[in-house]
Amino acid sequence: MKNEKLKRVMILETAGHVGKEVLIKGWVRIRRDHGKLIFLDIRDRSGLVQVVVNPKVSESAYKAAQDLKPEFVVEIAGRVNSRPKGTINKDLPTGEIEIEANSITVLAKAEILPFDMSGDLHVELPTLLDHRSLTLRHPKVEEIFKVQARVLEGFRKAAEEFDCTEIVVPTIVASATEGGAELFEVKYYDHKAFLSQSPQLYKQMMVPVFERVWTIAKAYRAEPSVTTRHLSETTQLDFELGFVSFEELMDILEDVATAMFKHVESVYTLPEKIKYGKIPRLRLREAQEVIYREFGRDNRNEKDLTPQDEIDICKWAKEKHKSDLVTITHFPTKAKPFYIMPDPKDSEYSLSYDLLFRGVEILSGGQRVSDYNQLVKAIKDRGMKTGDFDMYLMAFKYGMPPEGGFSFGLERITMKLLGISNIREASLFPRDMERVDERFS
Amino acid sequence: MKNEKLKRVMILETAGHVGKEVLIKGWVRIRRDHGKLIFLDIRDRSGLVQVVVNPKVSESAYKAAQDLKPEFVVEIAGRVNSRPKGTINKDLPTGEIEIEANSITVLAKAEILPFDMSGDLHVELPTLLDHRSLTLRHPKVEEIFKVQARVLEGFRKAAEEFDCTEIVVPTIVASATEGGAELFEVKYYDHKAFLSQSPQLYKQMMVPVFERVWTIAKAYRAEPSVTTRHLSETTQLDFELGFVSFEELMDILEDVATAMFKHVESVYTLPEKIKYGKIPRLRLREAQEVIYREFGRDNRNEKDLTPQDEIDICKWAKEKHKSDLVTITHFPTKAKPFYIMPDPKDSEYSLSYDLLFRGVEILSGGQRVSDYNQLVKAIKDRGMKTGDFDMYLMAFKYGMPPEGGFSFGLERITMKLLGISNIREASLFPRDMERVDERFS
Numbered sequence: 006m007k008n009e010k011l012k013r014v015m016i017l018e019t020a021g022h023v024g025k026e027v028l029i030k031g032w033v034r035i036r037r038d039h040g041k042l043i044f045l046d047i048r049d050r051s052g053l054v055q056v057v058v059n060p061k062v063s064e065s066a067y068k069a070a071q072d073l074k075p076e077f078v079v080e081i082a083g084r085v086n087s088r089p090k091g092t093i094n095k096d097l098p099t100g101e102i103e104i105e106a107n108s109i110t111v112l113a114k115a116e117i118l119p120f121d122m123s124g125d126l127h128v129e130l131p132t133l134l135d136h137r138s139l140t141l142r143h144p145k146v147e148e149i150f151k152v153q154a155r156v157l158e159g160f161r162k163a164a165e166e167f168d169c170t171e172i173v174v175p176t177i178v179a180s181a182t183e184g185g186a187e188l189f190e191v192k193y194y195d196h197k198a199f200l201s202q203s204p205q206l207y208k209q210m211m212v213p214v215f216e217r218v219w220t221i222a223k224a225y226r227a228e229p230s231v232t233t234r235h236l237s238e239t240t241q242l243d244f245e246l247g248f249v250s251f252e253e254l255m256d257i258l259e260d261v262a263t264a265m266f267k268h269v270e271s272v273y274t275l276p277e278k279i280k281y282g283k284i285p286r287l288r289l290r291e292a293q294e295v296i297y298r299e300f301g302r303d304n305r306n307e308k309d310l311t312p313q314d315e316i317d318i319c320k321w322a323k324e325k326h327k328s329d330l331v332t333i334t335h336f337p338t339k340a341k342p343f344y345i346m347p348d349p350k351d352s353e354y355s356l357s358y359d360l361l362f363r364g365v366e367i368l369s370g371g372q373r374v375s376d377y378n379q380l381v382k383a384i385k386d387r388g389m390k391t392g393d394f395d396m397y398l399m400a401f402k403y404g405m406p407p408e409g410g411f412s413f414g415l416e417r418i419t420m421k422l423l424g425i426s427n428i429r430e431a432s433l434f435p436r437d438m439e440r441v442d443e444r445f446s
Numbered sequence: 447m448k449n450e451k452l453k454r455v456m457i458l459e460t461a462g463h464v465g466k467e468v469l470i471k472g473w474v475r476i477r478r479d480h481g482k483l484i485f486l487d488i489r490d491r492s493g494l495v496q497v498v499v500n501p502k503v504s505e506s507a508y509k510a511a512q513d514l515k516p517e518f519v520v521e522i523a524g525r526v527n528s529r530p531k532g533t534i535n536k537d538l539p540t541g542e543i544e545i546e547a548n549s550i551t552v553l554a555k556a557e558i559l560p561f562d563m564s565g566d567l568h569v570e571l572p573t574l575l576d577h578r579s580l581t582l583r584h585p586k587v588e589e590i591f592k593v594q595a596r597v598l599e600g601f602r603k604a605a606e607e608f609d610c611t612e613i614v615v616p617t618i619v620a621s622a623t624e625g626g627a628e629l630f631e632v633k634y635y636d637h638k639a640f641l642s643q644s645p646q647l648y649k650q651m652m653v654p655v656f657e658r659v660w661t662i663a664k665a666y667r668a669e670p671s672v673t674t675r676h677l678s679e680t681t682q683l684d685f686e687l688g689f690v691s692f693e694e695l696m697d698i699l700e701d702v703a704t705a706m707f708k709h710v711e712s713v714y715t716l717p718e719k720i721k722y723g724k725i726p727r728l729r730l731r732e733a734q735e736v737i738y739r740e741f742g743r744d745n746r747n748e749k750d751l752t753p754q755d756e757i758d759i760c761k762w763a764k765e766k767h768k769s770d771l772v773t774i775t776h777f778p779t780k781a782k783p784f785y786i787m788p789d790p791k792d793s794e795y796s797l798s799y800d801l802l803f804r805g806v807e808i809l810s811g812g813q814r815v816s817d818y819n820q821l822v823k824a825i826k827d828r829g830m831k832t833g834d835f836d837m838y839l840m841a842f843k844y845g846m847p848p849e850g851g852f853s854f855g856l857e858r859i860t861m862k863l864l865g866i867s868n869i870r871e872a873s874l875f876p877r878d879m880e881r882v883d884e885r886f887s
Contacts, residue, residue, distance in 0.1 A: 013689070030689050032654065032845055050609065050657035050688075076654070076845035113816065115845035138651040138841035147655055154612040161602075168491065171595040173681050173856070175875045176617065176664055177630075177641075179882045189618075191641065192631040193678075194670065194879050196886055200618075200632065207875060210579040213473065213517070214588055216491030223617055223664065229635065237634075240614050247491075248454070248471045375554065396883045400579035404473055404517035404556035415614070434616045434648065438635050441620045442837045445637055 011082055017051035020099050022085045027104065029054065030112070032142070033077045035123045036070070043070040045106075047081065054099040056081055058106045069109040075122060076115035076142070082108045130427060135444065137434060150433060152273055153419045157221065159268030160242045160413070163261040164219035169244060172218045174207035176200055176225070180393040183342045187227045189237075200225035203412060205344065208245040209373060210400040212408045216247040221415075231438055233427045234312075234365060236416060238436040244370075245410030251346075251356045251372045254409045255332060258370060259284050262330060262360060262413075269422065276424050282328030288335040288354070292318050308340040316364040334358045343383040346372040346409075356409075363421045370411025377401040452523055458492035461540050463526045468545065470495065471553070473583070474518045476564045477511070484511040486547075488522065495540040496529075497522055499547045510550040516563060517556035517583070523549045571868060576885065578875060591874060593714055594860045598662065600709030601683045601854070604702040605660035610685060613659045615648035617666070621834040623647055624783045628668045630678075641666035644853060646785065649686040650814060651841040653849045657688040662856075672879055674868045675753075675806055677857060679877040685811075686851030692787075692797045692813045695850045696773060699811060700725050703771060703801060703854075710863065717865050723769030729776040729795070733759050749781040757805040775799045784824040787813040787850075797850075804862045811852025818842040 011028035031049035043058040060067035083104040094100030126143045178201045189200040204222040211218045293305045300317045322331035335354040338347045346356045357371035374380045419431040429435040452469035472490035484499040501508035524545040535541030567584045623643040630641040645663040652659045734746045763772035776795040779788045787797045798812035815821045860872040870876040
């Protein structure tokens with residue numbers, strides 16, 4: 006057999022082998038039968054290439070090609086030829102060549118696809134998710150998660166720039182981080198435990214250890230509602246830093262977000278280029294004034310921006326400041342978790358912020374209460390038991406510097422970078438009220 | 447105030463400021479009162495430096511220093527002086543200088559420590575864990591997690607080398623990965639779900655999407671036993687690769703392990719240098735023969751190595767092959783999960799492997815069953831329902847290449863790199879039968 010002597014060449018590299026025999030391995034994306042010739046689009050992890058199967062070149066390859074269907078796994082040996090000028094495909098890095106098949110070996114067969122995967126993928130969300138291990142192979146769907154991988158990479162690069170230490174935090178916890186309901190209960194041996202609402206308390210405890218930390222961690226919210234922007238299991242990208250002021254924190258969060266996005270853009274051409282401008286910073290009340298003035302809705306006494314407010318303030322930021330990002334600060338202290346620092350100048354409002362991106366909150370954070378006694382009071386004021394926070398409070402009892410941090414939501418960022426309308430499409434295997442892979446019937 | 451004009455200098459950098467005034471921020475590690483002079487060891491995220499407080503230089507700084515206790519958070523302005531020759535500390539990067547304090551500001555106080563943190567930390571494991579947010583500040587404990595962060599970094603670098611795509615997998619799942627009990631049950635809205643035993647099934651589904659993937663994911667095991675090497679929540683470092691043979695997989699796993707360890711050693715001086723030698727590869731039965739021959743224990747019919755076997759075979763590998771690592775292959779098919787490929791030459795044994803490091807298994811993996819029908823049969827043979835694996839099986843129905851992969855246990859690696867005897871010390875916040883931060887009473 007010829008194949009045994011050939012080493013596999015990645016598809017992206019085949020263009021560099023014109024005139025030579027190569028061996029490729031991958032999946033049949035499309036098979037076009039032109040009668041005298043069969044054309045195959047073959048994909049591997051590096052890219053896509055066209056294979057021509059000509060019975061005059063190899064009768065056996067032609068015979069094998071007749072049985073091929075989309076998603077068959079194949080090994081193809083063939084000669085790399087330059088394409089005639091009129092047939093060059095400029096959209097493909099391998100578009101100037103094609104491979105003339107000498108032999109085709111089927112490594113695995115595939116059943117007939119339940120829907121057409123050759124062009125755009127026209128399926129409804131439930132179908133998309135019901136067939137997740139298949140639909141993820143579609144180039145448009147695959148791309149979402151290639152971008153997501155670059156977001157993670159960009160975040161880690163930024164963390165390195167800021168001299169942060171990576172930490173691994175637990176997800177099984179004894180009590181609520183934020184207080185409130187929305188906790189998933191775990192049967193933990195003979196005890197009851199919960200899934201963590203956020204890595205918040207753990208990253209704070211690490212400030213006196215490493216001063217600056219980051220973590221990529223899971224967060225769980227048992228929100229009994231179905232929206233296009235909530236998941237029951239999400240991925241959070243977290244920073245926490247000691248010896249920072251609120252102003253420094255705002256600078257850092259915007260620097261990290263920008264660095265992360267620029268990293269993605271350095272590798273991918275996103276559907277819409279990101280406008281960085283100078284990121285406007287507004288207090289909640291100022292943002293609500295803008296909403297009132299420019300969009301005619303009077304939400305000036307609300308505790309938070311409404312979803313429509315978020316969309317509109319982003320519209321405003323883009324028009325007025327050429328920025329896809331906007332930082333909103335000073336949310337009411339009562340609307341925030343106990344660990345958020347009230348503004349010393351006006352304790353009704355807190356040193357908190359959200360970062361909005363293209364109409365949705367992708368990050369929240371702020372300055373923390375770092376004084377032990379103030380923290381104990383804040384926990385009690387919210388009707389929670391300090392006994393549930395013993396280990397956390399210990400960190401503050403033994404010397405906690407002024408500190409703060411923030412947390413990005415990975416799936417929301419992915420969604421907004423790619424103009425996806427439902428967050429479920431931005432999670433490989435989304436968890437919500439209605440499904441854990443399979444739909445609850 | 448002088449301080450307001452000075453920008454913070456990281457402690458590690460102070461040595462470059464001899465003769466100049468600097469501002470440092472950090473924690474008091476030790477305070478030594480010599481009557482006429484007070485010496486402070488101050489630490490920040492970059493290092494440790496000695497501060498001298500002389501009442502003749504600053505009466506107010508001297509007064510402030512008298513009240514300082516370990517773990518107080520301080521801001522100190524002072525002049526960097528070269529130390530007299532006899533007092534140079536060669537163990538410290540800042541050992542040739544000291545800072546003469548002009549002013550000391552206390553940013554946060556600390557209560558009196560419940561045990562001595564100034565020298566080696568002599569506390570029992572329960573005390574170490576009961577005071578976790580405090581004990582982690584001890585340099586010896588902190589170092590464990592600095593090494594752990596480098597293991598993660600080294601793993602990611604290797605993943606990049608092997609052209610793998612990062613994926614994010616869910617932890618809430620509908621059914622068992624491995625079959626068997628040992629699952630934590632989650633109350634999931636009105637349904638029952640579980641915590642994932644491993645990212646196994648998800649990473650396999652991603653092979654037809656990205657061909658080569660990696661993930662750092664949580665794995666949960668409700669093992670109702672207390673040992674020094676099991677945790678209820680662990681961190682797994684996973685690879686899964688398409689188009690690989692069992693031999694290629696063994697090469698890759700050993701390359702990844704070696705690259706990861708060498709990365710750590712490039713940054714840290716470990717207590718004991720790792721011996722790489724040429725990693726010996728033995729079938730389980732061969733390893734058991736060695737145990738019988740060299741150590742006199744006849745376990746030649748056992749399904750796995752016993753803990754003592756693992757210790758002894760590592761001893762043997764180190765002596766005979768100058769290797770701290772040893773790869774054991776061909777475990778009995780029946781003792782392995784359904785997704786592990788039986789050896790086509792002898793289906794009683796499987797194309798599986800464990801990597802042992804200094805007496806403990808730190809990785810397991812192998813070639814997978816990639817044929818749909820064979821996989822369905824393997825699930826049924828183990829008494830499980832194929833209906834519980836619909837989405838997983840779908841990946842195989844639609845073209846799965848030959849594939850395989852492996853999974854490292856982060857905490858076990860950390861433990862063995864540092865010669866730690868109990869895995870709980872290698873997790874920031876370990877989860878076991880007896881505690882979730884607080885001890886169950």
